[in-house]
Amino acid sequence: MDIHQIFSPKALAGEVAVVTGGGSGLGYAIARDFAACGAEVVITSRSAERLEAAELRIAEETGQLCSSLPTDVRNEDEVARLRDFVTNRHGPAGIVVNNAAANFFSRAERMGPRALNTVLDTDLQGTFNVTRAFVPDMLKEQRGTILNVTLPYPERGFPGFSHAGAAKAAIVSMTASWAYEWGRYGIRVVGLAPGPIPTEGVATNMLATDDPWAPFVQTIPMRRLGQPFDISAAAVFLCSPAAGWITGTNVIVDGGTYLNTSPEVSL
Template sequence: MSPFAEDLLKGRVAVVTGGSAGIGREIAGAMLEHGAQVAIVSRQPDNLDAAASLLAERTGRSPLTVPCDIRDTAAVESMADRVRAEFGTPDIVVNNAAANFRMDAERMTLRALRTVVDVDLIGTFNVTRALIGGLLDRGGGCVLSIVVPDAPRGFPHYSHAGAAKAGIVSLTASWSREWGPRGVRVNAIAPGPVATEGATANVFGGGSLLPEVTERVPLGRLGAPSDIANAALYLCSDAAAWVSGVTLAVDGGLGTAIA
């Protein structure tokens, strides 16, 4: 049972990139359950259709599905136009889409670096830039990005993702200062270990590292996608009306344990 009122986001329009799986799909579902109209964005139409079916079964409401490669500025502009045509001006932009794979730093190629930076950092820029005008014209709304824990400390074996996410943390701080006077809040969430399908395969050694990681979490368990979605609901709601420029760690205390 949700700790939030069912109408928490009633009347709001949200765009969630990477919304076809994992944390993005969970955020989209939580926003649908709490009254928002939601557009989910991903490159693969089949994945979007499957996600929409799952979300409709779960919530009784269907999201708008918009296939889009967020690296492509023209495709992103088309996505933004479609959302506005279907729902009107978005109030909430959730930058969740990401690429990631393990590669030791000494083996890092320029192609590998660009692959991750283009999706994570440039994609976040493209989507936000395409949608921010409506929020600024309205004088309200929020931008939320999903990053990694304590990005400035680095991300061993995933230095391309660490660099990209550190860039998003910096954008979050800069945008919050520029757009705050115009009523737009900008925040980020840094999830701790959440055993989504993608993270299990790409970060947790196919699952072999999960017991070791779990032992290190002070709260004694891995995170669930719903833990991140609840934080997103808070930051995108009026309950966080005076919260901006924050990167919120949602990690069961793991950050303090390794500080």
């Protein structure tokens, strides 16, 4: 589906949007549809090559240009450089999407400190670093939206990925805290929790089986897997004026999967 079947090409006009992890997967889909809806978009990841390819694809698919800067969200100096890059080229960011994440299967009893910290530093610390860099401008402008990509009901656990589940649970908590602290300044903070989406990254890092998606379809009330568009369309809505009174919540977009308990995972 084309985003313009739902939203105006000017739905995000005048916005400067930063999308971390925007070179591929859900981050790319969000960045593409933000650009298609009129935002000036800056994407980041650690791979300059991936970012360059994503820039070209966004231009081809939307007719809009976007900018990019390789950034390790774990590194405060690199994040500060990103903030300066965005401000100098586009002006203050009014939308920040914290999507950058690290994830891989690891049984809890075999997980070492390095594995744990790799995920916590990227997901949790990275979300904190990026938000802390951009929120001063939002406070000055008295407006802004921070969208944190999370998990549906992380408190239920995430078997095989307890490091990622812990990071996302913390981000859900920070989302609510920040929404309360900054709401009086016109800043909204929202969690976006995707369900099973067959992206390349998920298939590679999380579901290394011959038919990884088949077990999930039967747990979804709508009996279909999600697509990146399901998430990007939700992101456009949540970052648009139409969601102007939505803040502090974790919006689940998963076809109703959360209604079931977590599917059994082979450990």
